Amino acid sequence: MSVRRFEIFADYFQFYVCDETYVTDTAALWSSDSDPMLAVGPDLIAIGTVRNMLVPVELEILHAEPTPDPSAWDQVRDCGLSLASGALIMFGCTDDPNEALRIAVPAGDYAARVSHGGLDTLSEDGLDGDDRYRIQLWPGAVRPVTVVKGHA
Known part of the structure; x- marks a missing residue:
């Protein structure tokens, strides 16, 4: 198991985890009827946040x-998601993906679990909080989005 911790600038209340050669159109990924905290393309996971600040991931x-x-x-x-290149990147939506840290993984399909915590801890102005985000990836078939636990 490999664990890495980051602080990612979640501008526009989102950040991405994807293959470095992703082709998913992030602008078209979110729709009015989608989950505001998660949108998924074949090679990219868009994770919604409760703050548009640096968030712990x-x-x-x-x-x-x-x-x-x-x-x-x-x-x-x-x-x-599919990681065809064997290089995973994570970045905020206004960051340059070409400058994102590359994490080497075996190329292939991955199952993922995306967890959000501390969603109700925001300050009144929405700038501070103890929100946190975790992405777990393991080799496996790409799955449709499934709710394991919903936010009340």
Whole structure:
């Protein structure tokens, strides 16, 4: 297992986890009827946030599906993506993806679990909070978005 921690600028309340050669149109990914906290393309996961500030993000690259821990999170969704190039990148939507850190992974399809925590901890002005985000990836079939735990 590999765990990495980041702070990502979630401008426009979102950031991306994707293959470095992604082709998903991020502007077309979000729709009025989609989950405001998660949108998925074949090679990109767009993660919604409750702040458009630097947010803490934890990325876990695993060998197998983890044991669910929904009690530690406000909302949990399963999905997946294809990492055809073997290089995963994470970046905010106004960041330059060419400057994103590359993380080497075996090329292939990955199942994913996206967890959001601390969603109700924002300050009155929305600038501060203890919100946190975790992405877990493991080799497996790309899945449709499935709600493991919804936010009340």
